[in-house]
Amino acid sequence: MLDAKALEAAYQVISSAHPDQSDMPRSVAEDAITAYLSALLPADVAELVERLQAGCQRTGEGDNGEELYDVEGASDDMWEAATTLSALSARLERAEGVMEPNGIECHGLDTPERVCFYEQDFYVLSNFSSFEVEWASRGHFKTSEHLYHWLRFATGAANGKLGGAQPTEAALMVAKAVREARSAHDAFKIAQENKTLQRADWNDVKVEKMRMIIRAKAEQHEYVRRKLLATGDRELVENSWRDDFWGWGSNRDGKNMLGKLWMEVRAELRAASGGPANV
Numbered sequence: 001m002l003d004a005k006a007l008e009a010a011y012q013v014i015s016s017a018h019p020d021q022s023d024m025p026r027s028v029a030e031d032a033i034t035a036y037l038s039a040l041l042p043a044d045v046a047e048l049v050e051r052l053q054a055g056c057q058r059t060g061e062g063d064n065g066e067e068l069y070d071v072e073g074a075s076d077d078m079w080e081a082a083t084t085l086s087a088l089s090a091r092l093e094r095a096e097g098v099m100e101p102n103g104i105e106c107h108g109l110d111t112p113e114r115v116c117f118y119e120q121d122f123y124v125l126s127n128f129s130s131f132e133v134e135w136a137s138r139g140h141f142k143t144s145e146h147l148y149h150w151l152r153f154a155t156g157a158a159n160g161k162l163g164g165a166q167p168t169e170a171a172l173m174v175a176k177a178v179r180e181a182r183s184a185h186d187a188f189k190i191a192q193e194n195k196t197l198q199r200a201d202w203n204d205v206k207v208e209k210m211r212m213i214i215r216a217k218a219e220q221h222e223y224v225r226r227k228l229l230a231t232g233d234r235e236l237v238e239n240s241w242r243d244d245f246w247g248w249g250s251n252r253d254g255k256n257m258l259g260k261l262w263m264e265v266r267a268e269l270r271a272a273s274g275g276p277a278n279v
């Protein structure tokens with residue numbers, strides 16, 4: 001059986017080779033990939049690697065960073081397996097981020113010469129996506145990211161004074177700058193630069209605040225609700241290689257708190273519409 005990383009790599013290779021299949025549900029694609037690779041490979045991946053190490057000498061690296069083997073004497077199935085495996089591992093490295101010799105970090109399909117951009121299908125689940133959120137009597141915020149960071153400075157006990165329920169003047173000024181920030185990225189940056197002024201209990205309350213924010217975002221936007229429900233029972237992951245609290249981080253073993261909260265909200269929406277509520 002393929003592990004999650006190999007499966008992810010296989011998924012990327014095959015979906016880029018077959019863009020016409022991009023609407024295929026992930027679980028169906030994964031089953032197809034597993035079946036495809038089991039048919040192609042003579043053994044499971046671990047055994048294959050062993051055979052490659054024993055039977056083929058690695059002779060260097062191709063133009064695109066793929067591993068090259070001296071496969072003289074290797075059987076056809078081994079040759080095919082080696083090619084597939086090296087394509088998969090090259091793709092996997094790129095998904096995780098490759099530091100090129102010239103210092104350019106490349107992710108996914110990016111190369112030092114090309115940057116690929118376009119919103120991914122479920123971009124609505126990112127706090128940086130452009131969906132306004134209304135917050136009770138406090139009015140509209142440009143994105144959920146603006147609101148999240150605004151709450152950090154505009155409410156509760158601030159500046160290390162746990163007893164004081166009111167934010168300081170300085171914290172309120174940061175909150176104003178966050179709110180007026182012209183992009184989610186700017187709001188995020190202002191918050192990072194002023195962390196010392198955030199409410200003292202922020203780490204204790206931030207997950208609950210985020211839960212309420214994304215719930216409001218889903219309630220207020222039919223498109224967000226539709227996309228969220230369209231994920232079915234699939235696991236939701238904030239694919240951030242730099243944040244292992246809200247996302248799954250660089251080793252893909254982080255807390256993925258944002259993904260977990262979205263799965264909770266999805267279950268709530270399903271339960272409200274009378275469907276099964278599995279998280």
Ligand SMILES: Nc1nc(O)c(N)c(N[C@@H]2O[C@H](COP(=O)(O)O)[C@@H](O)[C@H]2O)n1
Pocket residue numbers: 126127128145148188191238240243246258
């Ligand atoms: N899309 C996106 N781009 C980034 O650069 C990000 N850091 C994130 N992550 C979001 O950042 C917020 C985390 O803030 P704190 O670490 O709590 O200060 C949170 O909204 C993440 O989802 N996303």
